[in-house]
Amino acid sequence: MQNGSGHGCLIGNPPTDGITNVRFSNHSDNLIVSSWDGNVRLYDVSSNVLRGCFAHGGPVLDCCFHDDNSGLSVSSDWTVRRHDFANSRSDIIGKHDGPVRCVEYSHYTGQVLTGSWDKTLRCWDPRAPTALERTTGVYGLPERVYSMSVVGHRLVIATARRHIVIYDIRNMSQPEQRKDSPLKFQSRCVRCYPNGTGYALSSVEGRVAMEFFDLSEAWQAKKYAFKCHRKTDAGRDTVYPVNAIAFHPxxxxxxxxxxxxxxxxxDGTNKKRLYQFQKYPTSIAALSFSRDGRLLAVASSYTFEEGEKVHPPDQIFIRNINEQExxxxxRTYAVVT
Structure with missing residues (x-):
């Protein structure tokens, strides 16, 4: 891999337009990447090889793994696609009635979960032989889907107008919870805690909220929000959107x-920042830790928050993670004598 000058090593053959997501496999150092150039790519990070590239009919807005040799992606072309990287095959699992923004695969139920700007959540059984048979549910949402995350049997959906919808995917008859975001501005990213107790939610206004599923008073007393990704110059705050959240496994x-x-x-438990990496060339669009936490994939990709302008090329850096980071x-405690 090419050295990234303190940022990590650069992945070769990166996307040619804005990167929308990067995700490591749960089984290897394979990395799946979606982008506005209309393609979903699979990289073998350990050897820095592009293993596969499949096209949609429009920008690819999200991606995830199905298993280590196959991936899922969704696009502004309204389709949900499955890619068999081992055999260089791709097929359409299903379609929405508008651009599809998010995709998750539930290992708990074996379903593909997709959220769209058509204001629906749709569930698919990828094992079924036809698109009609694959549809296992269509559920109306209050607004367009911006971000989704699944952990165990829970699915969290962040939509436009700051709505948060939480489903227990064992019983989809109605949402388990409906609420407004605790943050005052547009939601940008939601990611569930690995231990399944709650989720982190970010906004365009440089804040992150730490939330919990359990509605008991004891658990709700633990939730909080904090400011981040801000710069103070001459007493004036510049606030930046928080595009990505990734939990260490x-x-x-x-x-x-x-x-x-x-x-x-x-460190969300102790409410502290542990580390800040060297500044990347442009906006960070997506982040993903490898399955063992040794590596962090960083998508340095301008997200057009300042409109059209000349910007650095889209790049993916792979950073080796040190334990102290x-x-x-x-915790340290004062000794009382």
Whole structure:
């Protein structure tokens, strides 16, 4: 891999337009990437090889793994596609009635879950032989879907107008919870805690909220929000959207990426920032830790928050993670004598 000058190593053959997501496999160091250039790509990070590239009929807005040799992607062309990288085959699982913004695969139920700007959540059984038979449910949402995340049997959906909808995917007859975002501005990214107790939610106004599923008073007392990805110059705050959140699979700490070009690592339990990486060339559009937490994929890709302008090329950096960057520091207590 080419050295990225302190940012990590550069992936070869990157997307040619805005990167919308990067995700490591749960089984290897394979990385799936979606982008506005209309393609979904699979990289073998360990050897820095592009293993496959499949096209949609429009910008690819999200992607995830189905298993280590196949992926899922959704697009502004309204389709949900499955890609068999091992055999270089691609097929359409189903369609929405508008651009499809988010896709998740539930290992708990074996379903593909997709959220669209047509204001619906749709569930698909990828094992069924025809598109009609694959549809297992269509559920109306209050607004367009902006971000989704699944952990265990829970699915969290963040929509336009700051709505949050939470489903127990074992019983889709109605949402488990409906609420407004605790953040005052548009939601940008939602990611569930690896331990299944709640989720982190970011906004365009440089804030992250830490939320919990359990509605008991004891658990709700733990939730909080904090400011991040801000710059103060001569007493004036410049605030940047928080585009990405990624949890470390071992320690449960998490990284955030913003339009300021920085990636920060946070200890949510102790409410501390653990580390700030060197500034990347442009906005951080997406982040993903590898399955063992040794690597962090960083998509440095301008997100057009300042409109059309000359900007650095879209790049994916793979950073080796040191334990001190992500491991929570022990609490210190004063000794009373």
């Amino acid at each position: 071992v320690y449960g700490t998490f990284a955030t990426g913003g339009c300021d070009g920085y990636a920060n690592v946070w 992500v491991k929570p520091k022990p």
